[in-house]
Amino acid sequence: xxxxxxxxxxxxxxxxxxxxxxxxxxxxxxxxxxxxxxxxxxxxxxxxxxxxxxxxxxxxxxxxxxxxxxxxxxxxxxxxxxxxxxxxxxxxxxxxxxxxxxxxxxxxxxxxxxxxxxxxxxxxxxxxxxxxxxxxxxxxxxxxxxxxxxxxxxxxxxxxxxxxxxxxxxxxxxxxxxxxxxxxxxxxxxxxxxxxxxxxxxxxxxxxxxxxxxxxxxxxxxxxxxxxxxxxxxxxxxxxxxxxxxxxxxxxxxxxxxxxxxxxxxxxxxxxxxxxxxx
Numbered sequence: 625x626x627x628x629x630x631x632x633x634x635x636x637x638x639x640x641x642x643x644x645x646x647x648x649x650x651x652x653x654x655x656x657x658x659x660x661x662x663x664x665x666x667x668x669x670x671x672x673x674x675x676x677x678x679x680x681x682x683x684x685x686x687x688x689x690x691x692x693x694x695x696x697x698x699x700x701x702x703x704x705x706x707x708x709x710x711x712x713x714x715x716x717x718x719x720x721x722x723x724x725x726x727x728x729x730x731x732x733x734x735x736x737x738x739x740x741x742x743x744x745x746x747x748x749x750x751x752x753x754x755x756x757x758x759x760x761x762x763x764x765x766x767x768x769x770x771x772x773x774x775x776x777x778x779x780x781x782x783x784x785x786x787x788x789x790x791x792x793x794x795x796x797x798x799x800x801x802x803x804x805x806x807x808x809x810x811x812x813x814x815x816x817x818x819x820x821x822x823x824x825x826x827x828x829x830x831x832x833x834x835x836x837x838x839x840x841x842x843x844x845x846x847x848x849x850x851x852x853x854x855x856x857x858x859x860x861x862x863x864x865x866x867x868x869x870x871x872x873x874x875x876x877x878x879x880x881x882x883x884x885x886x887x888x889x890x891x892x893x894x895x896x897x898x899x900x901x902x903x
Contacts, residue, residue, distance in 0.1 A: 650713035734838040758815035800832040
């Protein structure tokens with residue numbers, strides 16, 4: 625008995641499976657990086673990148689649903705949309721990794737600046753309030769002048785302690801501000817003649833500047849504005865991706881990184897190469 629030859633898969637079935645596989649692969653990569661972006665956003669990273677990735681994941685899910693219900697003629701039309709969506713997802717996963725790495729680096733720098741700030745304030749409070757290293761150099765115009773100075777000194781001590789107790793970068797920055805304020809006050813009353821004065825002032829100023837810069841950098845990531853130019857403009861219409869497909873992607877909420885992001889933009893060439901590689 626002659627064995628029955630296996631019939632080749634129907635073109636429709638083959639194409640549907642191919643498109644579903646491409647979407648599933650892009651979804652898997654995107655979902656894993658969404659978790660990374662969530663952690664990065666909590667650490668002060670770009671929340672906009674997380675929003676883009678989540679919108680792209682929803683768009684892929686809608687596209688996958690359409691593939692499952694599409695007739696043969698619609699499947700062929702969807703193919704170019706899948707190519708563009710997968711290319712956009714690849715670009716977003718690359719951006720997600722960069723965003724997460726940047727956020728992690730910024731968080732490490734912030735923690736280091738905060739640790740240095742706490743050390744500087746600790747050293748100051750020990751030398752100034754406990755050892756009273758500047759007291760021998762202090763000079764006052766009158767008893768009233770000294771009384772007013774001592775009141776400010778005690779108030780600053782309480783405020784420094786309160787700021788440090790917050791345990792936040794902002795609280796530690798405020799403690800540094802108060803430390804410098806107290807140093808300037810003491811310096812105006814003769815403490816600047818102490819050989820320790822310039823050292824403490826320089827250490828406090830450097831720690832204050834560094835911590836303020838790291839806090840500003842974190843806030844800048846968290847409030848980064850959305851790009852003014854529609855990132856989908858990076859995908860130029862062609863025989864592979866016609867204008868109607870790009871319009872559908874915009875309507876579906878698909879987004880990709882801004883074209884100025886070096887190495888992460890999606891171009892017609894990239895989409896075409898993806899198309900040829902999947903064919």
